[in-house]
Amino acid sequence: xxxxxxxxxxxxxxxxxxxxxxxxxxxxxxxxxxxxxxxxxxxxxxxxxxxxxxxxxxxxxxxxxxxxxxxxxxxxxxxxxxxxxxxxxxxxxxxxxxxxxxxxxxxxxxxxxxxxxxxxxxxxxxxxxxxxxxxxxxxxxxxxxxxxxxxxxxxxxxxxxxxxxxxxxxxxxxxxxxxxxxxxxxxxxxxxxxxxxxxxxxxxxxxxxxxxxxxxxxxxxxxxxxxxxxxxxxxxxxxxxxxxxxxxxxxxxxxxxxxxxxxxxxxxxxxxxxxxxxxxxxxxxxxxxxxxxxxxxxxxxxxxxxxxxxxxxxxxxxxxxxxxxxxxxxxxxxxxxxxxxxxxx
Amino acid sequence: xxxxxxxxxxxxxxxxxxxxxxxxxxxxxxxxxxxxxxxxxxxxxxxxxxxxxxxxxxxxxxxxxxxxxxxxxxxxxxxxxxxxxxxxxxxxxxxxxxxxxxxxxxxxxxxxxxxxxxxxxxxxxxxxxxxxxxxxxxxxxxxxxxxxxxxxxxxxxxxxxxxxxxxxxxxxxxxxxxxxxxxxxxxxxxxxxxxxxxxxxxxxxxxxxxxxxxxxxxxxxxxxxxxxxxxxxxxxxxxxxxxxxxxxxxxxxxxxxxxxxxxxxxxxxxxxxxxxxxxxxxxxxxxxxxxxxxxxxxxxxxxxxxxxxxxxxxxxxxxxxxxxxxxxxxxxxxxxxxxxxxxxxxxxxxxxxxxxxxxxxxxxxxxxxxxxxxxxxxxx
Numbered sequence: 177x178x179x180x181x182x183x184x185x186x187x188x189x190x191x192x193x194x195x196x197x198x199x200x201x202x203x204x205x206x207x208x209x210x211x212x213x214x215x216x217x218x219x220x221x222x223x224x225x226x227x228x229x230x231x232x233x234x235x236x237x238x239x240x241x242x243x244x245x246x247x248x249x250x251x252x253x254x255x256x257x258x259x260x261x262x263x264x265x266x267x268x269x270x271x272x273x274x275x276x277x278x279x280x281x282x283x284x285x286x287x288x289x290x291x292x293x294x295x296x297x298x299x300x301x302x303x304x305x306x307x308x309x310x311x312x313x314x315x316x317x318x319x320x321x322x323x324x325x326x327x328x329x330x331x332x333x334x335x336x337x338x339x340x341x342x343x344x345x346x347x348x349x350x351x352x353x354x355x356x357x358x359x360x361x362x363x364x365x366x367x368x369x370x371x372x373x374x375x376x377x378x379x380x381x382x383x384x385x386x387x388x389x390x391x392x393x394x395x396x397x398x399x400x401x402x403x404x405x406x407x408x409x410x411x412x413x414x415x416x417x418x419x420x421x422x423x424x425x426x427x428x429x430x431x432x433x434x435x436x437x438x439x440x441x442x443x444x445x446x447x448x449x450x451x452x453x454x455x456x457x458x459x460x461x462x463x464x465x466x467x468x469x470x471x472x473x474x475x476x477x478x479x480x481x482x483x484x485x486x487x488x489x490x491x492x493x494x495x496x497x498x499x500x501x502x503x504x505x506x507x508x509x510x511x512x513x514x515x516x517x518x519x520x521x
Numbered sequence: 522x523x524x525x526x527x528x529x530x531x532x533x534x535x536x537x538x539x540x541x542x543x544x545x546x547x548x549x550x551x552x553x554x555x556x557x558x559x560x561x562x563x564x565x566x567x568x569x570x571x572x573x574x575x576x577x578x579x580x581x582x583x584x585x586x587x588x589x590x591x592x593x594x595x596x597x598x599x600x601x602x603x604x605x606x607x608x609x610x611x612x613x614x615x616x617x618x619x620x621x622x623x624x625x626x627x628x629x630x631x632x633x634x635x636x637x638x639x640x641x642x643x644x645x646x647x648x649x650x651x652x653x654x655x656x657x658x659x660x661x662x663x664x665x666x667x668x669x670x671x672x673x674x675x676x677x678x679x680x681x682x683x684x685x686x687x688x689x690x691x692x693x694x695x696x697x698x699x700x701x702x703x704x705x706x707x708x709x710x711x712x713x714x715x716x717x718x719x720x721x722x723x724x725x726x727x728x729x730x731x732x733x734x735x736x737x738x739x740x741x742x743x744x745x746x747x748x749x750x751x752x753x754x755x756x757x758x759x760x761x762x763x764x765x766x767x768x769x770x771x772x773x774x775x776x777x778x779x780x781x782x783x784x785x786x787x788x789x790x791x792x793x794x795x796x797x798x799x800x801x802x803x804x805x806x807x808x809x810x811x812x813x814x815x816x817x818x819x820x821x822x823x824x825x826x827x828x829x830x831x832x833x834x835x836x837x838x839x840x841x842x843x844x845x846x847x848x849x850x851x852x853x854x855x856x857x858x859x860x861x862x863x864x865x866x867x868x869x870x871x872x873x874x875x876x877x878x879x880x881x882x883x884x885x886x887x888x889x890x891x892x893x894x895x896x897x898x899x900x901x
Contacts, residue, residue: 232610235603332689334698340691341623341646342598363635364606433599438631441598441624480603483592 202375210384213465214376221372231364236480238364238436241371241473242429243472245378247456248465249425252382254454255462256391257418258398259308260316262450263323264426267296269330271427272434273337277346283385288429296427297420304419308412312402323450330442340439345434367436374432378425379465386422394418426453459500461507470509545588546581546615546848548573548839549608551629552643552832553596553621559868561621565643566591568813569618570819572836590614593717596621598628605629609636615843615851620644623829626745631829639842639855641835643828646695650878656855660834660868662769664692664743668700669739670790670886671766672707674899678706680738684713684731686724686752688744692770693719696743712737719748721792725755732761734752745770750779757783764788766815769886772827777894788899790886794830795896799847805865809833813867827868834866 207215224237246268253259271292278288307318331340338344350366361369370389387392393414396404405411434440452475460471474496482489504511550569553562573589581587590612594601601620608614609632616639620626623646630649633640633656642649642659649659675683683704684841687697704711713734715727731737740763749771756765765774765787772791777784793806797814800807813833817825825833841864842857861880864871869885881892888899 228608232603232606235606239599239603266646331691332694336693339694339698341648341695342627344627364529437599437602437628439598439602439624439628441628443624479600480607483604 207386208384210380211385214380215337217376217379217469218373221376222280225365225368225373228368231362232266234362234368236365236477238368238371239433240473240476241368241375242433242436243453243456243476244469245371245375245432246426246429246453247468247472248378248382249422249429250373250453250457251462251465251468252385252394252425253418253422254457255317255464255467256394256398257415259311259415259418260454261319261419261422262316262447262454263319263321263326264422265445265447265455266323266326267300267423267426267451268430268433268449268453269326269440269442270296271300271430272345272440272444273330273343273430275347275431275434276343276440277336279345279347285435288347289428289435292431293366293424293427296430297424298322299414300420304416304511308415308419320447323445327442327445328446330445333432337442340442342439342443345438345440346427347435361427368419371432371436374428375469378428379469382425388418391412455497458507459497460507463506464509467507467509471507474508525587525603526839544832545586546843547588547590547612549590549592549605549617549619550615551592551594551601551604551608551610551617551619551625553625554591555592556595556597558596560624560826561643561644561828562593562596562663564826565621565832566593566641567819567821567830568825568832569836572833575816576840582848584838585848586842593623594619594621598622598624598726601625602628602632605632606794609633614638616640616854618643618832618839623649626657626659630654633657638665638856639849639858641839641858643831643835645692647699653876653878658838658858658873658880660831660838660866660871660879662881663699663879664696664768665699665703666883666886667769667790667882668703668741668743669707670883670888671768671788672700672704672709673792673883674788675741675764675766675773676708680741680764681709682712682738683709684715684734684737684740684752685711685744686715686717686727686731686740688719688742688746688748689716690719690745690748692745692768693748696768696770700741700743704863717744717748718754719746719869720868721748723755724748724750724752725759728752728755728761731826732759736835737763739766741766741768743752743768743770747779751779754769755784759760767826774824777891784891784894786890786892788890789890791889791896792827792830793887794825794827794867795889796887796898799896799898805870806867809865830867834868834871837866838864838871 228234253261274292274295275289279285303322310318330337349363350370351361351363354361354366393409396409397411397414401411456471456475457468461467479489482492552566553559569589573587577586577699590608592604594604594748608617620629620642623644626642626644626649630783634654640657643661645661645663647663647665687693701711715732717724717727731740742749749767767787767789769790772789772795793800793810797810814825836856836859842854846853846857848892859873859875862872869881871880889896890899
């Protein structure tokens with residue numbers, strides 16, 4: 177990923193900028209990259225809602241958006257800064273569990289959700305500083321350890337978390353949110369819209385971050401720690417900030433999943449889930465939010481398509497992964513974007 | 522034109538095969554066929570597939586063929602919920618069997634109330650049926666019952682002071698808690714409470730602690746997998762003579778193989794599946810147990826497990842209910858399941874009521890003792 181980073185990682189934003197100047201020339205109003213991403217995501221959410229025939233499709237769609245949101249956090253960390261975390265399921269689970277536990281102690285769901293997100297961010301802030309001094313494999317192992325610790329607490333503290341069997345998430349149904357504005361939706365549809373809109377907001381923020389001074393600092397660190405420091409970037413602070421941001425993404429996604437499912441188990445914080453998130457980012461292309469969406473879409477929806485030949489499911493998924501890694505090393509989205517640009521010129 | 526030709530060909534084939542493919546009754550299942558809980562889901566899936574084939578070969582339910590739509594959720598509650606939605610919405614099944622794990626079951630459970638589809642879970646925990654959910658049933662007995670059964674046997678021997686050594690895996694942790702909870706009511710006192718990790722290879726320190734506790738009279742080991750075999754070996758190595766109890770989690774021939782001679786004299790609660798030939802002639806469970814073992818061995822060339830037995834019972838309860846209520850109205854099937862009384866399965870004899878969606882009592886468990894490398898029922 178890091179190899180030809182300098183030119184490639186900037187590519188999505190760069191192409192975007194060229195397009196605005198064109199549209200300005202055509203006399204249209206200028207739309208910022210964040211807003212543009214938001215609108216594209218909302219259009220995709222709406223497109224899904226238009227073509228989905230049943231609650232089952234909404235259910236899969238909801239999972240795609242929740243995963244997209246979590247993977248967007250990985251994009252910030254891995255794609256922007258080049259840091260690998262194998263413990264993000266831990267933050268995901270903190271968001272989920274605090275949302276679940278809150279109502280048991282009389283804290284309303286929205287407040288518990290905010291608390292879970294804040295707790296994940298705080299934990300990332302506290303452990304981020306020492307952990308982020310490491311790099312490469314060492315960082316991966318340290319984050320893996322962090323994820324394991326969180327998972328162990330969730331499976332052992334049965335009085336609080338229900339232990340390995342998991343716990344019921346009481347609380348709100350997204351349907352009621354839409355009822356307040358006079359819309360009557362099935363709960364599967366309501367969760368789809370909520371997850372889609374939150375993912376769209378998350379993507380817009382991530383895109384805006386990439387173009388901001390602190391985002392440019394992050395990308396400078398991606399290319400070289402030393403060079404970034406010599407340009408006056410506070411590397412430790414910037415890394416820590418990215419770590420906290422990505423933890424918050426994971427926690428929000430976790431909270432949404434807990435509420436949408438109504439039941440959670442420690443698996444949400446397990447090692448395999450961390451790996452799954454990183455895999456989605458790498459498969460789609462870790463450098464852009466569209467990569468997050470494509471990776472989440474493929475790895476969430478494909479197993480549903482492949483149930484027809486369930487015996488070969490793992491083989492097909494594995495094959496796709498191997499081919500992507502060999503032929504499209506930066507992931508699907510950057511590869512296709514490159515092809516597209518090359519054809520244009 | 523071509524589609525008609527294909528359809529004609531397919532129905533001709535169906536006629537050739539002799540299947541009365543008039544209409545189909547669709548039954549759904551989502552199980553942990555792969556993944557960490559595959560030891561549960563694999564025999565369950567094999568059992569269901571075998572039973573559907575057998576049923577259709579015998580003319581299905583009232584001449585209607587039964588189709589099983591089976592998904593592998595890998596034990597992941599998230600996937601299980603997605604598959605349950607799919608079974609209900611896309612496959613339009615009349616009932617669902619499954620949820621190999623408690624997590625998967627609980628993640629799915631709310632859907633069945635929303636869509637009014639009956640659901641029979643194959644997972645153990647008490648939370649599935651307590652509080653009772655209108656559309657949710659389950660066939661396995663609970664950990665709590667295993668504890669009660671073990672404690673009943675201990676008190677029957679005139680003992681009261683029990684030492685516990687539990688695995689910290691999901692099974693052991695859950696059962697430990699249930700045992701601690703029911704101990705008082707069962708008339709025993711837990712005087713020692715030790716634990717070990719799932720991958721520990723030596724439990725002599727914990728056992729020494731228990732042996733050194735004042736007045737301890739019997740030892741109980743809730744756990745699953747290799748741990749209990751290690752504990753059993755250590756128990757023999759230390760030369761402890763107190764009565765030693767294992768849980769239903771290790772009720773398989775595999776355990777005797779792993780623990781070797783050390784297993785002699787160990788007692789545990791289990792389903793009659795382990796003692797098909799030692800069941801009394803007039804035992805209502807004798808017939809289903811022997812049928813299931815014979816069919817499973819013929820189909821797969823291996824002995825069925827306790828977990829496959831849960832699926833066997835779930836399938837028979839469900840098909841019984843469909844025979845009673847017809848396949849049109851899932852709510853009527855639910856009512857028919859709830860009305861089942863005295864259905865002898867391989868796990869136990871089921872009698873459901875609106876307050877009891879598991880339908881088993883303590884008689885579902887038999888206390889077995891390991892003698893000469895085999896299982897012997899303990900007279901009660």
